[in-house]
Amino acid sequence: QVQLVESGGGSVQSGGSLRLSCAASGDTYRRYCMGWFRQAPGKEREGVATIINDGRTTYTNSVKGRFTISQDGAKNTLYLQMNNLKPEDTAMYFCAADYRVAGGSYCSGSWPFWGQGTQVTVSS
DSSP: OOOEEEEOOEEEETTOOEEEEEEESTTHHHHEEEEEEEEOTTSOOEEEEEEOTTSOEEEOGGGTTTEEEEEEGGGTEEEEEEOSOOGGGOEEEEEEEEEEETTTTEEOSOOOEEOOOEEEEEEO
């Protein structure tokens, strides 16, 4: 069972920065795809960024150039560095893990493991 615990959320003004952390159990980062998702009130959950152990990353268009996903295998911790935050980034942010498929090259898309979330609020 994969256990994920997020931290680092908070309230900032537009243009500010935050770094989210996700502490994982065991050797999660070597075995699974990892990702950050967010959900704003009244909106569907959306994928923000993903990373596979070989370092490949993906980002949703709205955060490209502003957010960076990374991981520290030694600390079993996933990060999301968020710069130049905008009010539309306000949401609950979740860390998630997914099975790797196709010889480990891709994420299955099922995302079965989730953290409890951390709130990010950006004021204008």
